[in-house]
Amino acid sequence: MEKKMKLKENRTSSIVLHNLLIAVLAFIWLIPIVWLLCTSFSAYSGMNTSTFFPKEWSVAQYVKLFHPDTVAQFPQWFLNTFVIACFTCVISTMFVLMVAYATSVMRFPMRKPLMNMAVILNLFPGMLAMIAVYFTLKSFNLTNSYVGLIMVYSASSGLGYLIAKGFFDTVPRALCEAARIDGCSEARIFWQVILPMSRPIVVYTVISSFLGPWMDFVYAKMILNAGISSKYTVAIGLYKMLDKSLINSYFTQFCAGGVLVSIPISVLFVIMQRFYVEGITGGAVKG
Amino acid sequence: MAKKESGNVILAAVRGFFGAIGGFFSSFGTAVAKGDFATKLSLLWLGAGYARRRQYVKAVIMTVLEAAVIWFTFGFALNYVPKFGTLGTVEPEVVFNIETMQNEYNDFDNSFQILLFSLFSFVVWFAAVIVWMKNVMNAYELQKKAERGEHINTFREDLHSYIEEKFHITLLTLPVLGIVVFTFIPILLLIFVAFTNYDQNHMPPSTLFTWTGLSNFLSLFGGGGLTVTFGYAFVRVLGWTLVWAFFATFTTYIGGILLSVLLNSRKTRLPKLWRTLFIVTIAVPQFVSLLLVRNFFSNGGIVNTICANIGLTGFLRNIGLVSTSYIPFLSAPGWAHVMIILINIWIGVPYQMLIATGVLMNLPTDQLESARVDGARPFQVFKSITMPYLLFVTGPALVTDFVKNINNFNVIYLLTESVYTTTNQAMANSQAKEVDLLVTWLFRLTQDYYNYKMASAIGIIVFVICAVFTLIAFNSMIKGDREGTYQ
Amino acid sequence: MKLKKVLAPVLAAAMAVSMISGMCVSAESETISLTMWGAEEDQALLGELVEEFKAAYPDQTFDIQIGVESESTAKDTVLTDVEAAADVYSFASDQLYDLVKAGALANLEEVGAALQVAGRTLDDVKSANVEASVEAASVDGNLYAFPRAGDNGYFLYYDSSVLSEEDVASWDSLLAAADAAGKKVGMTLASGWYNASFFYGAGFNTGLNEDGTTTIDWNGTSESGYTGVQVVQAMLGIAGNPAFMAIADGDISNQLASGALCACVSGTWDAITAQEQFGDGYAATKLPTFTIGEDQVQQGSVAGYKFIGVNGYSKNVGWAVVLADFITNEASQQKFFDQRESGPTNNSIIASDAVAENIAIAALAEQSAYSKVQMVGGKYWDPSQTLGELIAQGGLKADDEAGIQAALDTLVEGVTAPVE
Structure with missing residues (x-):
């Protein structure tokens, strides 16, 4: 006792x-x-x-954020980033899922070489390619445009297919076989068999590609270089507030803006992490 | 699966690559040798083989494609490719025209444009040659089918095959195109720049640059360079990059596992609430949280004020750790190095916690149970079951994380740019700082000093380091016999 | 040169004729699009001036965008992609050489003819502004930018309720008085722009060569007979004083606002913060003297200007020149002075009473006797910043002459390295 x-x-x-x-x-x-x-x-x-x-x-300072001056145009930035994020989200999600499906479910001769190329490309520092990307966009007259920025964010997104592929790998092959025997085309298997089963990884991919443009400031700063404040994204707008000449009059606004951006992102992030955990572990163990 | 496959990636890539090339050429040779007239004609007219087999739509498409490549070659590529050897010779000259109020330029060369568009042309031509060879093989296949009296696809059936057995082509075309234009060509371009003298004195459009061979690599390694200190700075920066990548990877990895074990323990009350609290710190975008922390710890910042008020600054001064009236959290070597790793733990551990949590949820419960029945202590269970399992599952990710940390631009740049002043004169003479990673150094070289040639050379070195490391790590980590353990 | 002078009136006459004949055409001419970059704090005024500019040329339709680009970072942004940079931009005078070399500034001797539209010539511009400013805006005798402000220099702000005029005469008395009052004196040491003031004061020099390299003599003996080691020792004495606060570049206004300082070395951009902080005690004067051995040496300074330049790759370079001239003419400079307390370069505004009465600008004028235009190349900044940081952090010891000499030698080696 x-x-x-x-x-x-x-x-x-x-x-x-x-x-x-x-x-x-x-x-x-x-x-x-x-x-x-x-x-x-x-x-x-x-x-x-x-x-x-x-x-x-x-x-x-919150009130000021919504009454734009020449430096701080927070509502406009928010709108810009939102538009860019939406387009980026659609394109990147498609690219990532397409590459992941092709490399995971389908078998074709170039599969291995392509995947190896992707691994090699991922080893190069992205910073290095940035200048060249800038001049490539410039030769298409796409600098200082949202189209250019969206392309930069989404065009290479296919390289980040590994997590989604890991998940697709866990989907039982028997399902695909059964669907094939039923006369489903590969495209229909993709849309109607695999994707519905892969909700966690789809949600994860959607949210993570939506978040990209909210977090990036290096590319945005380089491509939107006309110095016109109303064209900025949230990230560069807030980043510029901490310029030496501005920090003294904008630091609190920077914090207020940071809080406002963080709220929606945090909500998305908390949702995403749930699917992330499901997605990554699903792939890694059964590999 | 993906992670295991990446094991021998580079070696396998090389081996597979040459094998594939050999097969490709031999079947091309067969097609040319054994092809009938239409097949042979399709060497010149890409649509010939299809037209002969009444695949008229395909014939038109290939003809248009051929015309497009020819137009591309003469209308575009030949403006740049012939100058590839010199990267241009005509400097700009300008005359002001008062009538139009505009400047009038001569037809001057832009070295960067020549380089970029030449590479672009090479890639297009390379693709065109592949298509051309493949096209002849297709024509030969059609010929054989026709000879055997087999069914020849209608255009409709051909289209249909793109959602059937050729569905991968439909899926991959756009993503691969995106990667080629926005990652592959840029990387290729910058590799070439490492062999030129593209720097502040040779900056297009006003001045030309040209090929210089290996001289940039020579000065990087301290020989025959422009600045004697470049080699010295390179070694120092490389050293810190490796130290950083090591600590950043392992501190957050171990911290993340410990935190997730802590949170997932049965003793924890309200685990979801705690987890959400930790996640909030990483949900705030890095440019906000890191810039904030930088000001938090700045020389005249709030932490220094508090430390001075409670007498910590004075104490550290007395024992000789600090020589200034403030604590140089992010402004002196040593202090800054430690702080950067600590701050990285702050933003990195919750991430790793998330991953570890997910992995722990999948932990084989039967093993745990039997261990408990055998009366193992929690720590023993952790040491002999949980940890090996975690290592197996997340091991490959550890390698990827290490490579990512070598290239971790954000943390270092946001924490130290324009705050950290080096006191090492030799490094200052090469525009480097003690806290720089190779990537932040190369970024500063391009942004503030327009020293693209050295930046590119450093970039190539970073690649080599990452590649070698990945190769060794994967080869030693993934030994065949371990794979079945947890399946 | 002579030929040009003869040709100018002839050209002008020809222009006048072609202008009149061209008038009918230009009525339906296309819109002229221009981008202009200016500092954030000047945005409102620039917008106002652009409206005036448009009103001055009613026959021409303009589409003028104003972007934010700080004068201190203009070069970095412009050189990243010259062709994408603004047509007209504001920059600090020390960037002139690099900008010219990259073709980022139009040679005004060539395109200045466009000023005929405004009924002016380049000689009007040159004669309207202080000679030194025109000289600083020229390379090889060619004018490359329009002087706009002459206040890109520094002096001493102090709180006259804490410090007397005698106190601020020398660093020794200044620091002693500040220490007695429990306050601090702030200065940026980790910047080649500020810490050169001690070396310039002691008679040292820097110079810029044609190939963009820098010459520097700080590791030797100056024309006034002081050695670089002595200067560093004097700086270490100041930096080691408990009443001295070494402040990071750009952080002075924060420190002023925090109320810890009773005096600081800064420029007109901090005038408003200093006024708020010091209240009735707000005062400014030339920099103090510092001690080398027995001597009191007057601290020198850098006389910098703010220029408006025209991008050499501008599509509408002619109108860009006219706009740049408009932003810097006498009326505009007057507005900059009235609204932004910006020190003018225009001779007639400088002569006005209002300028003489402005505390900050008067102090700058007082200091100008000891200031010089800083001629350095791009390789100067990092090594000199590091030297300043070494001194600020006490990384060098005043009694270790060999160590100081070695540090100065390394500095010279880094600064004089070839541009790559």
Whole structure:
């Protein structure tokens, strides 16, 4: 009896300790995010370097975000990025799923060489190709245009097919065979057999390609180089707010903008991670 | 499956490549030798073979394609390819025309354009030759079918085959085209640039650049270079790149596994809430979170203010760790290196936690149960069952992560660009910093110094490093007998 | 040259004739599209000036876009792709040489004839602006840009309620007084633009060669007889003082706003922040003297300008020239001074009372006696920044003369390296 009591006590204290450890970790992890949130509600437009919490609270910077000036045109940026993200999302998702299906389900002579090429291309630093991509776009007169940017984001997306392929690999081959015997064309197997079964990876691909343009600033900065603020995406718009000459009057707005962008992205991200876990493990184990 | 296949990728690619080429040429030879007149004519007129077998739509399509390639060759490619050897000789000259209020230029050469469009032409011609050879083989196949009196596809049936046995062609054409134009040609181009003198003194359109052979690689390795310090800076940057990639990969990997074990433990209350909290930190776009953290830890930033107020700065000064009135979190070597890895743990661990969580969910439960029945302690279970399983499943991903970290531009650039000032004069003389990765260095060389030739040379080295590493890692990690273990 | 002078009136006459005959044609001429880049803080004013410009040429339809590009980074953006850069852009004078070499600036001696549309000549521009500014905008005697502002230099802001006029005369007294008041004096050391002030003050020089390389003599002995080591020792003395705060480039306004400073070395761009922070005590003056051995040496400075340039690859280079001239003419510079407190280069505005009464611009004028135009190439910046950071962080020791000499030798080696 006594022994049991002790065991239980031990258990409770270890549970408390365990959860306390997680709480401490979560606390450390969230400090910068809390700072972002707090600073965005500061009344002072520059960076507050003397106290963690703002001296004066206000929503003024959020209000300012929605009243564009020459530098900050947040609603416009948001719209631009949204449009770019939508197109990128459609094209990349299609490309990724198409390549993944072709390499996973179909068998054809060039399959292996193509996949090996993809691995090799992935080993090159992407930064290196950037200048050449810029001049390629320029020779098609596509710099400073959203079409160009969408092409940059989506054209090479086929290279990122591995996760989706891993998932398709786990779909039982017998299903495809059965469908073939029923007289289904390969295209119909793709659309009506494989895709419906692969909801996790489709959702994952859709969301991750939608998020790309919200996160990228290097390509956007290079391609939208006319300096016209109303044409920016959210990422470069916010990035430029931290320019040396602007940071003092825009830091709080940067935080406010960061919070506003993060909210929809976080929601999508939390949805995506669920499918990501399903997608990646489905592929890796049964490989 | 995919990961296992990538094992011997490069060797297999080389072997498979030459094998395929050999087969291709021999069947082309057979087709030419044994083909009838129409087949032989299709060497000149691509539609001949099809027209002979009454595949008129295909004949028209191939004829149009042939015309397009010829038009491309004479209307476009021949403006650039003949200058490929010199990369242009005519410098721009300008006259202002007061009537039109515009500048009038002579027909000057642009080296970069010549290089780009020549490569573009080579790729198109290469594809055209393949199509041309393939076309003759097709014509020969048709001829054989006709001789054997077999059914010859109508155009409708041909079209239908593109959603049947040739469905992969339908699927792959656009994605591959995208990759060729936006990844393959650009990479090829920059490989060529590494053998030119494309730099600030030779910048199109105002000046021309030309081929210089291996001199850029020589100066990278410290010999006969323009700046003596380039080789020195290269070795230092390379060293840090490898150290960074190692720590960035393993700290987040191990941290992610520990965190996921922690969160998935039965003792955890509200595991979903905790997981979401950790995920929020990575859901904030990196350019926001990293730029924020950079200001958080800046020399005059909030963390320094707090450290000064609680006396930490003074303490560190007293024991000689800090020589300034602030703690140089992101502005002094050593401090910055450690901080960068710590901050990378901050954004990297939740990612790895996600992956590890997924893998742990699939952990073979029977093994766990039997271990528990045998009375194994939790730590022993973790050490002898969970960890080997995780390593097996995520091992290949570890290699990919390492390569990704070698090329991890965002973290380093966003944290240190325009904040970190090097105090190493020799590195400063080569525009490098102690915290630079090879990729951020090459980015600065192109963006601020227009030193494209050196940037390209560095890029090639990065590729070689990644390729060699991948090759060794995969070969040693994936030994055949282990594959069946967990299936 | 002589031929040009003779030809100019002839051409002008010919132009006048062709203009009149051309008028009928130009009435239905196509829209002229131009892009202009200017600093963020000038955007509103630039928009206003563009409207005035359009009104001045009612016969011509314009489509003029204004983009944001800071003067300090204009070169980086322009050189990435000269052909895609703006037709008219604003930049800091130290970028002139690299821009000219890349063909990013139209030679105004060649295209300046376009100014006839405005009834002006290039000589009008040259005579209207301060001679030094025109000289700084010229390479090999050819004018490449229109001077717009002469305030791209630095001086000392201080809080006169904390520091007296005697205090700010030398670094020693300045730092002592600041220390007594529990405040700090801020300056950017990790920038070749700021830290050159000590070397220039001690009589050292930098120079720019035709091939874009830099000459620099800081590891030797200056014409005033001081050695580079002595200058670095003096800087280390200042940087090591507890009342001194080394501030990262561009961070001065943050530090001013945080209230820790009672004085700082900066330029007119921080005038408004300094006014807010120091209130009634707001004052500005020339830079202090610093101590080398027994001597008090006046700290030098860099006299920089802000120019408006015309892209050599502009499709409508003629109208771009007319627009650039319009943005920099006397009336426009007056507006820049009134609205942006920007120090003019126009002779007649400089002579006005309003300019003389402006505290910041007066201090800049006072410092100008000790300033020089900084002639350096692209290889100068990183090594000099590193030297400044070494001094700021105490990486060099004042008593280690050999170490300082080695650091200066390395600096010179890096700065004088060939451009690649």
